[in-house]
Amino acid sequence: MLRIHFMQQWFGLSDVAMEEALYDTPLYREFSGLGGISRLPDRVSILGFRHLLERHELAEQFLKTVNERLSAKGFMLREGTVVDATLIAAPSSTKNKDGERDPEMHQAKKGNQWHFGMKAHVRPESRLNFGLTQRAVRRD
Template structure:
C-alpha cells in the first residue's frame, strides 16, 4: 500500500461522511468492474512502451467520475488534487503522481477511438439482466433535446455544423437529441441513439427496439411509427394528440379514451426517469464536445451509468449492503 500524505491521513480520520463519499462508496460496490475492465484491457497501453501507464481501473474510475460530476479534463485533474474522496475512490495519493489533464483526455479518446461506449452499455445491461433487473418484455421510446452552445465566438467563428435548431412549443433550441428505448418493467435504458435536434422522433423509432418486446409505448410525436413493415406485429400504444381528444363531443366514448390515455401516460412517465438522472443527478444539460460522435459516446456512457444508479438499491440489497438513498 502506498504511503498516505498528511492530507489523506487527516481526511481518513474524520468522522462525518459526505453525500459524495456515500455515493462513491455505493458505486464502488455495484459497478461490474471486472466486466468493464475486461472490455477495455485489450486496447489499453501496456507497460514497456514509453512511460508506464496508470492502472486501468484507476483511469476508468476517473472517467466515470468525470461523467457523474460533469467535469472537464482540467477540472477533473484539479478535483483529484483538491477533493480527497474522489482521489481515494480512484486509488491515488498526493505522495505519488496524479494523472494530468492530457492523460485523462487520452483515456477518453481511447474509448472513443475503439467505440467502446455502446459495448459498455451492452455489458452493463447484460449484467443487470443476469441479476433479473432488465426483462425487455416491452419498450418505451422517448427523446430529449441536449443543448449545444449557439455562440459563434470561437476559433471557427461558427456554430457546430452537426447540431441544429428546432422549435418545441413556443421555444427554439439548438443542439442534439438523445433517443432512448426504455424497458417497461424496470425503467432501465436498453438502447440509445443520437441525432441533430431537428430530426423527427418518429424516424428513430425502429432503432430503439431490441426485437423481443411485445408492446411499445410512445408519445404523440411517434404517430405513424406502427405503419412501418419492420415494426408490425407489435402492440403499439401511441398517445393520441391532445387536440383530437379535446375536440371529441362529451360522452362515454370520450371518457373511456381519456382514461386510456391517462393509463398510457402513466407508463410513459417511466421513460422520463433516465432523462432526469442524466440531466439532474449527473448535471448533463449541455453537450461538452463538438460533433455528434464524441457527444454520443458520452451520452451512451451516461445512460449506462444511469441504469446502475437507478438499480443501485436493488443491487445493494443483493449484496446485503443497502444504504439510505443519497444524492451525489
C-alpha cells in the same frame, strides 16, 4: 483511468475539471484507486485515455456493462451533480447590526473540531459533457 472516465461521465466533468476534482476531492481519489496525489493523471492523460476509448468505440460498451451490473444489484443510474458543503469560518463574536449573532451562522463539527460560521453548498458550474452522464442511486 477507466474509473476516472466513469466519474467524468457521471458528474459531467471536462478533462480540466476532472484533473482539478482529483486533487481537490478525496472521495474521487479513493474511488479512482490511484493512491496519493503524486500518482494522479493530468488533463492530457485523461484526454488521451478518453480519445483511446472513443477511437475503439469502447466507452459506450463499458458504460452499458457497468449499468447492467449496477442494475442487477438494485442500483439505477441518473444524472448527478457533486455538491461541496464547505464550512466558511467566522469569528465566534460576529454580530449583526442589532448586536445579535446572524441567525444563519451556526456551529458545525468537522472531524473532531468545532467551527462557527455558515455552510456553503456549492455546485460546480455546468461543464462540457461528453455524453452519457449518469450516477448510481439506490432503488428501494
